[in-house]
Amino acid sequence: xxxxxxxxxxxxxxxxxxxxxxxxxxxxxxxxxxxxxxxxxxxxxxxxxxxxxxxxxxxxxxxxxxxxxxxxxxxxxxxxxxxxxxxxxxxxxxxxxxxxxxxxxxxxxxxxxxxxxxxxxxxxxxxxxxxxxxxxxxxxxxxxxxxxxxxxxxxxxxxxxxxxxxxxxxxxxxxxxxxxxxxxxxxx
Numbered sequence: 450x451x452x453x454x455x456x457x458x459x460x461x462x463x464x465x466x467x468x469x470x471x472x473x474x475x476x477x478x479x480x481x482x483x484x485x486x487x488x489x490x491x492x493x494x495x496x497x498x499x500x501x502x503x504x505x506x507x508x509x510x511x512x513x514x515x516x517x518x519x520x521x522x523x524x525x526x527x528x529x530x531x532x533x534x535x536x537x538x539x540x541x542x543x544x545x546x547x548x549x550x551x552x553x554x555x556x557x558x559x560x561x562x563x564x565x566x567x568x569x570x571x572x573x574x575x576x577x578x579x580x581x582x583x584x585x586x587x588x589x590x591x592x593x594x595x596x597x598x599x600x601x602x603x604x605x606x607x608x609x610x611x612x613x614x615x616x617x618x619x620x621x622x623x624x625x626x627x628x629x630x631x632x633x634x635x636x637x
Contacts, residue, residue: 500579507572507575508571509571509597511594518598519601521598525598526599526603529599532544533552534557534558534559538558539558539559540558544556554583565607570597573603573604574596577596578596
């Protein structure tokens with residue numbers, strides 16, 4: 450172990466170009482699988498049909514949102530989602546406008562479609578992370594916490610639309626992994 454006893458003194462942010470010439474492997478990247486302090490574990494499901502099906506079992510790590518947090522979740526939804534899904538979550542946003550907008554395909558109705566209402570928060574999060582059908586990923590626009598907040602907001606509106614408690618308490622349903630949150634591929 451002579452390298453550990455008599456290690457070369459290198460500065461952290463110094464030029465490391467000469468290390469390869471000396472036979473030292475250094476790529477300046479974190480070890481695969483490491484997680485920064487304060488960071489959540491990486492999302493473990495893949496963007497495929499198996500990952501979509503398994504997302505129903507992913508539990509929301511956030512506690513139920515309070516009034517101020519639910520208001521923030523609504524703001525995030527209106528900024529990122531309402532352009533397609535509409536402010537009323539009915540799939541009639543400015544890009545669709547009842548079929549008169551620039552998009553011919555109607556986005557998913559988040560409160561009126563029983564298949565969408567049956568989706569658990571884990572599946573909503575999965576769809577926001579990877580996208581589905583014509584809907585793209587929102588992983589670069591919304592942090593993990595924000596995606597979970599929006600999922601709770603959508604579930605709270607679905608509960609309110611179904612005539613139950615609108616606090617988002619009905620998020621434990623794990624059935625109904627069919628359907629999707631993305632836009633429909635059929636054009637009108």
